[in-house]
Amino acid sequence: MHETVPRKVTLPKLGSRGDGVFRTVILGLSLIIALTFVLSIVLLGQQSWPAIQKFGLGFLTTNVWNPVTSEYGALSLVMGTLLTSFLALVISVPLAIASSLFVAEYAPKWLANPVGYLVELLAAVPSVVYGLWALFALKPLFQQVQLALYTDYPDLTAHCAELFNAGRTSLPCFVMPQVPTGLGFLLAVTILAIMILPFTASVARDVIRLVPADQREAMYALGATKWEVIRLAILPYARAGILGGVILALGRALGETLAVAMVIGNTPEVIKSIWAPTATMASMIANQFGDAQEGLQRASVVALGLTLFFVSVFVNLIARTLIVRLTPKGL
Amino acid sequence: MGVLIALGTLLVVAPLILIFGFLLIKGLGALNLDFFLKNPAPEGESGGGWANAISGSLVILAMAAVLGVTVGVSGGIFLAEFPRHRLMPTIRMLSDVLSGIPAIVMGLVVYALVVRPMGHFSALAGGVALGLLMVPIVVRTTEEVLKLVPLSVREAGLALGLPQWKVILSIVLPAASGGIITGLMLALARVAGEAAPLLFTAFGSNLVNLNPLQPTSALPLEIYKGATSAYDENQRLAQAGALLLITLIFVTSLLARAANRRR
Numbered sequence: 001m002h003e004t005v006p007r008k009v010t011l012p013k014l015g016s017r018g019d020g021v022f023r024t025v026i027l028g029l030s031l032i033i034a035l036t037f038v039l040s041i042v043l044l045g046q047q048s049w050p051a052i053q054k055f056g057l058g059f060l061t062t063n064v065w066n067p068v069t070s071e072y073g074a075l076s077l078v079m080g081t082l083l084t085s086f087l088a089l090v091i092s093v094p095l096a097i098a099s100s101l102f103v104a105e106y107a108p109k110w111l112a113n114p115v116g117y118l119v120e121l122l123a124a125v126p127s128v129v130y131g132l133w134a135l136f137a138l139k140p141l142f143q144q145v146q147l148a149l150y151t152d153y154p155d156l157t158a159h160c161a162e163l164f165n166a167g168r169t170s171l172p173c174f175v176m177p178q179v180p181t182g183l184g185f186l187l188a189v190t191i192l193a194i195m196i197l198p199f200t201a202s203v204a205r206d207v208i209r210l211v212p213a214d215q216r217e218a219m220y221a222l223g224a225t226k227w228e229v230i231r232l233a234i235l236p237y238a239r240a241g242i243l244g245g246v247i248l249a250l251g252r253a254l255g256e257t258l259a260v261a262m263v264i265g266n267t268p269e270v271i272k273s274i275w276a277p278t279a280t281m282a283s284m285i286a287n288q289f290g291d292a293q294e295g296l297q298r299a300s301v302v303a304l305g306l307t308l309f310f311v312s313v314f315v316n317l318i319a320r321t322l323i324v325r326l327t328p329k330g331l
Numbered sequence: 332m333g334v335l336i337a338l339g340t341l342l343v344v345a346p347l348i349l350i351f352g353f354l355l356i357k358g359l360g361a362l363n364l365d366f367f368l369k370n371p372a373p374e375g376e377s378g379g380g381w382a383n384a385i386s387g388s389l390v391i392l393a394m395a396a397v398l399g400v401t402v403g404v405s406g407g408i409f410l411a412e413f414p415r416h417r418l419m420p421t422i423r424m425l426s427d428v429l430s431g432i433p434a435i436v437m438g439l440v441v442y443a444l445v446v447r448p449m450g451h452f453s454a455l456a457g458g459v460a461l462g463l464l465m466v467p468i469v470v471r472t473t474e475e476v477l478k479l480v481p482l483s484v485r486e487a488g489l490a491l492g493l494p495q496w497k498v499i500l501s502i503v504l505p506a507a508s509g510g511i512i513t514g515l516m517l518a519l520a521r522v523a524g525e526a527a528p529l530l531f532t533a534f535g536s537n538l539v540n541l542n543p544l545q546p547t548s549a550l551p552l553e554i555y556k557g558a559t560s561a562y563d564e565n566q567r568l569a570q571a572g573a574l575l576l577i578t579l580i581f582v583t584s585l586l587a588r589a590a591n592r593r594r
Contacts, residue, residue, distance in 0.1 A: 022496030098339025126524025255433025
């Protein structure tokens with residue numbers, strides 16, 4: 001004999017009034033994150049509006065930065081940003097992958113942990129400290145090399161000086177300094193490469209560790225050497241994740257400010273030599289915003305910030321997509 | 332190939348050792364009592380210290396921590412405990428995206444948000460800028476640590492008839508507190524070294540200033556000014572300041588890491 005189930009079951013009400021309040025408070029505070037994002041676009045847009053209105057997209061494709069005639073074009077800064085970042089990646093990516101392979105595959109455990117930790121500390125060094133070190137320790141070295149080039153190739157130096165003055169350049173002149181100050185493009189690239197290394201390295205290390213063990217074991221069982229296992233089983237598997245780490249590092253490089261501002265020379269000119277002073281968008285903001293006149297000049301500096309904002313958002317979204325796609329669910 | 336990889340790794344680690352060694356040699360001599368107790372001497376004169384920068388960093392970081400912790404931890408709780416809320420994917424994506432915004436751009440945003448309405452630079456503006464930079468880091472670590480707390484713990488609490496808010500606040504959060512505090516320390520260490528967003532927000536001051544509504548200096552700001560200054564004395568102080576800052580950051584990271592491993 002079984003009881004008849006009453007048609008309406010009244011369950012005790014789950015949750016309490018406290019839950020509603022708690023939920024509202026947490027959601028409200030979390031919405032500050034969304035608000036920060038929206039406010040950033042609104043405030044940057046508002047502040048740079050005069051420049052956007054006057055120059056439009058020409059702001060990014062013309063190359064004058066002249067407060068006297070009130071003309072502002074960011075081409076040399078955009079190029080400075082892209083070239084320094086790209087070259088820094090070219091230098092740092094192989095080193096970052098090497099160090100992550102060392103930590104994940106080669107080193108014995110007693111060595112892998114400290115090395116991995118040192119790489120993480122590299123990410124914790126502040127931008128100004130990198131800049132200070134580059135200024136006081138690297139700059140004199142760079143200056144010596146430049147001076148040697150300057151005096152050892154007097155003919156080329158004279159020839160290039162003529163070309164530089166005419167606003168032109170040629171391939172051999174690209175490695176010749178104009179005036180050996182030590183500051184300039186190459187020093188900025190060097191310090192940037194060091195600064196972004198740990199971002200690629202730590203992502204690469206994590207994805208290399210995610211490569212399933214049976215992938216390696218199968219190759220070893222076939223008699224493959226360690227390097228063959230890395231080249232054929234590990235790197236292809238980790239490719240998307242490593243690329244995500246590289247793009248994350250690119251985002252850092254594009255926005256890196258003070259270390260670059262301290263050593264790049266801050267001259268808004270398209271580079272004629274790898275030793276020549278130039279500027280990036282971020283370094284220009286740091287240098288000019290404080291002194292910029294209210295109005296078009298200040299609006300143009302903020303427009304650089306707005307450009308940087310959108311570029312960073314874009315670069316970041318790509319990096320996240322690549323990393324997320326590779327990471328197995330549940331991790 | 333193994334040799335090349337080891338060599339590459341050596342190249343990666345070398346700058347860290349070179350930087351720390353350089354700062355030790357150059358900066359240690361200037362780290363005396365005056366450095367902590369005196370304000371900067373007038374340009375070109377010798378002596379003086381960075382009492383203004385050290386106190387300023389403390390004031391600005393305290394305000395940054397208040398903002399970073401309330402918004403960051405709440406964001407982390409929201410992402411981990413309300414995963415089916417329809418705003419959850421948006422908040423997570425925006426938090427991720429914010430973590431990639433260059434610090435200097437955040438400085439411009441806070442300039443427009445706080446400095447312009449107030450009419451002058453202030454420690455408060457610096458604190459807001461650094462706090463907003465902390466938020467995404469805190470959100471991420473809080474979310475990850477909360478997800479490590481087993482679901483059964485929450486279910487046990489709910490089964491006893493506790494409301495959800497009580498389960499989260501008095502069971503889940505305490506269980507995860509170690510990891511959350513580690514994340515907070517790392518986030519604080521990260522923004523403690525930021526100078527770029529302070530250029531147009533806290534701005535700097537040559538005197539000790541504890542009023543959050545007035546311009547205030549900070550360690551990274553003074554390092555930037557000192558390193559680019561033409562005076563030997565300022566450069567010497569900058570090297571000492573960089574040694575102090577980097578040591579504080581390394582010690583914080585070491586402690587956070589050690590605490591993390593013990594659990």
